[in-house]
Amino acid sequence: MNRAGLIGLGAMGAGIAATLRDRGYEMHVCDARPGAAVRFAEAGGVAWATPAQVAHRCEVVISVVVNAAQTEEVLFGEGGAAASMKPGSVFVMCSTVDPNWSMALEERLGALGILYIDAPISGGAAKAASGQMTVMSAARPEAYARADAVLDAMAGKVYRLGDRAGAGSKVKIINQLLAGVHIAAAAEAMALGLREGVAPDALYEVITHSAGNSWMFENRMAHVLAGDYTPLSAVDIFVKDLGLVLDTARASKFPLPLASTAHQMFMQASTAGFAKEDDSAVIKIFPGIELPPSH
Incomplete structure (x- = not known):
């Protein structure tokens, strides 16, 4: 079975996770709110307490949090994903952020051997849940090669806007x-x-x-x-x-x-x-x- 990780089960994140689950992915999830991941997993999936635990088990990790500060916490905070991601795995960042911050994050993760997709999303909770949302992405070709199937499974339209982070944001x-x-x-x-x-x-x-x-x-x-x-x-x-x-x-x-x-x-x-x-x-x-x- 295909496997993917998702961090942040808000309105959009929960919809994306459910869409991927419905399309055959074994979903490993976590959320800062106690109980959110457990509730999701009750319908199928695996709940974890920290991003690190998700990242340890998944080659593609999707982050659907509010902003850059929360993304930093997901990656580099206590129990963060970056330290547990294997070289060559892919971090998919779906938040709306400063494009310059996103470009810098690609370099920071690249230094750790982690591939990165700048992939903000649009369409609202209903389209996320029905798999019809839009992804505005930019990434290096090797990142797309690893994560293309996940991107296409979670969205109705995936725009590939450049071969480096920034254009998506x-x-x-x-x-x-x-x-x-x-x-x-x-x-x-x-x-x-x-x-x-x-x-x-x-x-x-x-x-x-x-x-x-x-x-x-x-x-x-x-x-x-x-x-x-x-x-x-x-x-x-x-x-x-x-x-x-x-x-x-x-x-x-x-x-x-x-x-x-x-x-x-x-x-x-x-x-x-x-x-x-x-x-x-x-x-x-x-x-x-x-x-x-x-x-």
Whole structure:
């Protein structure tokens, strides 16, 4: 049986692990939250307490954690994976991170004989669980040679964007620029409609069948109409991701006026107490509107 390791059983990671299990992989998993790996393993798979224990048994280890700091902990913290990975094994990094950090990580792991795939992901929990998410990857050919089958099994589309780390993370943060701006714009439009007394359900129906629609309007404003801010992707994710976008552009003095404004909107929502709510809660920064109640 094919075998793979996965660290980080959040909404996306759990979906990826389940997809690989369904497609014939023996999954070895761990998560920082007590019990998460055990719950996954109850349906098939092997739970471990540390990344090192996963890495010791798997030639391909997938990391699906929130950011670069957590990835560092997965690799180099107490019980970290790097010290247990065999030479020639592959670490697949699926977080949204600074591209320069990802490029440096490839070199650090390479010095240990570990291959690396810069492989941020997109599509949300539902697409991760159905095996239809997108992977934006970049890696050396020998890393792809070892891990291609796993990548293709866990995603609907795997883009191979370069033969060194960095290109995958660059494309992902450009995607996040658009995603963040689209959510902010959708919230602004819905807020104006509420302020002007337009029936929100009618506005949603018209916009989703008109040229002003976007995938983010259709998806996120449905959360607003339902009054449900359960975090599928939290406000603070876009504080982080748009921050990465702006950091990247700032290094080359490249102006990003829309991304800057959207970032400020998410920052305002975060400091107003909505940091852990769904990112559609950015609409709560607009004054003088009455939002639809929870259903």
